[in-house]
Amino acid sequence: xxxxFQISMPVRYCVNLILMIAFLTAGSFLTQSGLLGRAQNSxxxxxxxxxxxxxxxxxxxxxLGQLPxxxxxxxxxxxxxxxxxxxxxLLPETPSLIVGLFVAGLVAAAFxxxxxxxALRLKGDYLAxxxxxxxxxxxxxxxxxSDITGGTPGLKGIPKYSSFLVxxxxxxIACVAIHMLMKxxxxxxxxxxxxxEIAVESCGVxxxxxxxxxxAVSAFFAGVAGALYGGNQGILAPASFDxxxxxxxxxxxxxxxxxxxxxxxxxxxxLTSLPLALQAFNxxxxxxxxxxxxxxxxxxxxxxxxxxxxxxxRLIEKAVxxxxxxxxEGGVYHDDP
Amino acid sequence: MTTxxxxxxxxxxxDRDKTPxxxxxxxxxxxGGLTAxxxxxxxxxxxxxxxxxxxxxxxKTTIFNLLTKVYQPTRGAVxxxxxxTKNMNTIAANKAGIARTFQNIRLFKELTVMENVLVxxxxxxxxxFFPAVFRLPSYWRSERIGKARALELLSIFDMQDMAxxxxxxxxxxxxxxxxxxxxxxxxxxxxxxxxxxxxxNPSETGELMENIRKIRDTFQIxxxxxxxDMQLVMGICEGIAVLNYGRVIAKGTPEEIxxxxxxxxxxxxxxxxxx
Numbered sequence: 001x002x003x004x005f006q007i008s009m010p011v012r013y014c015v016n017l018i019l020m021i022a023f024l025t026a027g028s029f030l031t032q033s034g035l036l037g038r039a040q041n042s043x044x045x046x047x048x049x050x051x052x053x054x055x056x057x058x059x060x061x062x063x064l065g066q067l068p069x070x071x072x073x074x075x076x077x078x079x080x081x082x083x084x085x086x087x088x089x090l091l092p093e094t095p096s097l098i099v100g101l102f103v104a105g106l107v108a109a110a111f112x113x114x115x116x117x118x119a120l121r122l123k124g125d126y127l128a129x130x131x132x133x134x135x136x137x138x139x140x141x142x143x144x145x146s147d148i149t150g151g152t153p154g155l156k157g158i159p160k161y162s163s164f165l166v167x168x169x170x171x172x173i174a175c176v177a178i179h180m181l182m183k184x185x186x187x188x189x190x191x192x193x194x195x196x197e198i199a200v201e202s203c204g205v206x207x208x209x210x211x212x213x214x215x216a217v218s219a220f221f222a223g224v225a226g227a228l229y230g231g232n233q234g235i236l237a238p239a240s241f242d243x244x245x246x247x248x249x250x251x252x253x254x255x256x257x258x259x260x261x262x263x264x265x266x267x268x269x270x271l272t273s274l275p276l277a278l279q280a281f282n283x284x285x286x287x288x289x290x291x292x293x294x295x296x297x298x299x300x301x302x303x304x305x306x307x308x309x310x311x312x313x314r315l316i317e318k319a320v321x322x323x324x325x326x327x328x329e330g331g332v333y334h335d336d337p
Numbered sequence: 338m339t340t341x342x343x344x345x346x347x348x349x350x351x352d353r354d355k356t357p358x359x360x361x362x363x364x365x366x367x368x369g370g371l372t373a374x375x376x377x378x379x380x381x382x383x384x385x386x387x388x389x390x391x392x393x394x395x396x397k398t399t400i401f402n403l404l405t406k407v408y409q410p411t412r413g414a415v416x417x418x419x420x421x422t423k424n425m426n427t428i429a430a431n432k433a434g435i436a437r438t439f440q441n442i443r444l445f446k447e448l449t450v451m452e453n454v455l456v457x458x459x460x461x462x463x464x465x466f467f468p469a470v471f472r473l474p475s476y477w478r479s480e481r482i483g484k485a486r487a488l489e490l491l492s493i494f495d496m497q498d499m500a501x502x503x504x505x506x507x508x509x510x511x512x513x514x515x516x517x518x519x520x521x522x523x524x525x526x527x528x529x530x531x532x533x534x535x536x537x538n539p540s541e542t543g544e545l546m547e548n549i550r551k552i553r554d555t556f557q558i559x560x561x562x563x564x565x566d567m568q569l570v571m572g573i574c575e576g577i578a579v580l581n582y583g584r585v586i587a588k589g590t591p592e593e594i595x596x597x598x599x600x601x602x603x604x605x606x607x608x609x610x611x612x
Contacts, residue, residue: 177470184469184476185455185462185483188448192456195445202405202439204431204523205459213466307447 005320012313019312020172024165031164039276041164045232047272048167049225052174054252054264056221059178061250062259062307063187064214065194066120067128071222071249073135076142076241077111078104078223080149083158083230097161097231101170101224108223109216111138116215120208135246142238154237155230162231170228174221175261181217190214194259255296257303262310267303347576347588352382356419358434358527358559359404363413365583366403373399374583377413381527381576386553386560388570390594391580392603397563398440400580401529404561405437406430418526432460436525438516440532440563446505450496450515453504454487457522461486490518493555494548509536514545521552528552530562534569542566546573571595579603 007015031041057071082104086096119130142149149155181187189210192200201207230236252271256263274292278285296304348357357380364377374396381387389397402408404415406427415422417433425433445453455462462479469476491497494514499507504515513533520528533549534542546569553560564570570577571591579587579594581603587594594600 180470180472181466184480185459185464186466186469188452188456189459191448191452192445195447196443198407198427199439199443199445200456201427202407202431202437203457203459203519204428205456206428 005317007313007317015313024168024172027168028163028165042232043273043276045162045164045167047269048164048171049229049232050249050252050268050272051171051265052221052225052228053249054256054268055174055178055261056218056225057249058253058256058258058261058264059182059190059214060218061253062257062264063182063190063194064211066211067124068119068131068215069128069243069246069250070115070131070133070135070138071218072241072243072245073131073138074108074112074219074222075226075229075245076135076138076238077219077226078108079226079230079236079241080142080155081107081223082227083155083236084148086159086161086231087155087157093159096159097166100161101227104227105220105223108226109220112216112219113212116212116219117208120211120215132243132246135241135243139238139241142241149238150236152238154235156235158230158234158236160231160234162228166231167228170224174224175265178217178221179261186210186213251293255293255303257305257307259307260303260305260309262308263303263305266305347578347590348380348382349385349575352385355383357381357416358383358385358418359561360416360419361404361413362416364400364403364410364415365412366399366408367411372583374403375412377580377583377585379578379585379588381559381561383526383559384553384557386549386573386575387562388574388577389561389563389580390565390567390570390577395580396583397580398531399583401437401531401563404430404529405435431523431525434524434526435529436520436523436527437529438513438520438531438533440535442509442512442516444504444512444515444519446503448504449500450491450502450504450507451484451487451500453515453519454490454522455483457519458483458486461522461524487522490522493521493552494518510541513537514548517552521556525558527559527561530560530564532563532565534564534566539568542569545569549573 027044030036031044036044053071053075057068060066060068082100085100085103090096091099115131115134119127119134122130143152146152182190189200189205190213192203192205193207193210197207229240248271252267253264255271256265256267274289275285278288281288300306359379359381361377361379365375366373377400379387389400391397399408403410406422406425406429417430417435420433422430422433445456448456462483464473464475464479467473488497488500491500494511494517496511496514496518499511504512507515513535517528517530517533530549534545537545549560549562550573552558562570562574574591577589577591577594578585579597579600586599586603587597589597
């Protein structure tokens with residue numbers, strides 16, 4: 001703990017807050033100014049949902065170490081809950097938007113807990129299959145409950161709330177909330193379950209509670225992403241929440257690196273915008289997409305980012321420390337809490 | 338030379354009139370048709386260092402798993418500080434005051450040394466979900482106290498400078514020591530050590546012996562250890578139980594155990610005394 005440059009906590013929070021505001025301002029200026037085409041704008045919004053979905057799935061797959069395949073199910077629950085609330089017009093526009101997102105998240109989280117308690121007794125493949133079943137049940141239930149959900153043709157006339165600002169504020173909230181959770185005793189318990197379940201139990205940590213907590217938080221944000229999706233499309237059809245959607249989200253998480261939030265964000269951005277970028281190669285598009293996945297998995301099986309987590313402050317601290325004491329390598333440093 | 342009654346209690350005199358920290362009564366477990374442990378009786382005083390030895394496969398680790406409720410016993414009962422552990426699971430047993438290390442090290446390898454100890458302090462840092470996500474004052478206070486406590490615990494083994502290393506990157510001996518620190522962090526009244534000296538060289542073993550004594554003296558807790566290193570067992574244990582084929586064959590002080598004919602037979606086979 002020798003000469004080491006450290007940014008104090010309040011400064012660190014202020015810097016991050018300023019950067020986030022700058023990002024939101026720049027982004028909403030860019031999308032509204034007409035510099036980008038309609039297609040680009042819609043891709044940017046889509047990248048937003050996928051970031052939330054991937055970051056929330058990463059909590060369960062990367063941090064908790066379980067493999068659920070029903071993420072689209074939670075997304076669907078949230079999407080319909082949010083859309084039905086918005087359509088009911090109980091509240092004026094802005095409060096309705098905020099409350100609706102909460103409703104979407106909470107309903108999805110409730111389903112997460114409901115599914116999580118029995119499902120998380122199982123591990124690995126068994127959990128994958130049970131959650132896969134759950135996702136399908138949700139989709140079929142939506143088709144059959146046509147009085148509430150509009151059935152196969154879909155739920156129409158959803159207010160289009162999902163502007164760049166709304167979507168990316170939710171993205172930032174999801175990332176920050178999950179980051180804060182992970183850097184606490186709860187997050188350490190979740191990571192420790194992934195590392196060695198028997199040892200965590202012998203430390204007196206209630207593993208079932210933390211598995212269900214991770215599942216519920218993950219479902220909450222999947223629900224919010226679902227609601228935003230509905231608010232972007234204006235119409236919801238059950239077909240958009242099928243098994244392939246769950247797989248796509250999982251592919252993003254695996255490609256980005258399980259257990260790396262920045263990895264999930266980057267992979268979501270790349271994989272969502274890739275189809276647009278490859279439009280010129282029309283018929284070879286899917287082949288290139290698949291090849292890219294194979295290449296990454298062969299050369300970097302742990303994903304683009306491995307388990308690396310990005311921290312701007314730590315980067316600055318390291319750089320400054322190195323400049324100040326160039327000879328001292330690998331000194332002891334504290335992890336930021 | 339008298340053969341000792343293997344069922345008799347053997348608590349050191351200073352602990353005799355106190356409630357024993359651990360008491361097993363007729364403990365037994367069957368796996369299918371196989372009786373792995375049978376009629377296991379032991380009483381451990383609040384500040385005793387006790388050894389559990391026996392040939393490979395004698396059932397020593399099975400007993401640890403029974404005591405920490407990884408397995409539920411088929412017969413008999415375990416009392417922790419006078420409380421029956423009948424309906425407890427591993428988590429509840431830890432909260433009731435039992436902590437352990439593992440024969441095959443079970444650290445959280447991808448977490449740092451500090452984080453490993455903080456998982457041990459998990460229940461002590463009592464803040465809930467919302468204080469963590471919104472970074473309320475209770476989070477900061479609890480994290481600060483927890484980290485200071487973790488460094489203090491690490492300093493027992495002089496490991497405070499390794500706090501930011503990944504646990505998986507530590508040398509073998511340090512990993513064993515870190516497991517002990519993590520177990521101590523849960524604030525137990527009895528610590529179970531499963532082969533703490535495995536893979537250590539003689540000088541490291543000597544140091545470990547000192548540290549086990551130091552832990553007992555500073556924390557005023559009982560320690561039950563499984564070990565094959567006789568120098569360590571005979572050096573620090575006040576009472577030793579010898580297990581063979583799931584049964585206690587001898588119990589007593591190190592001197593009594595060393596000269597017990599049944600023990601010699603179990604370790605060296607019949608006629609071992611002549612060898």
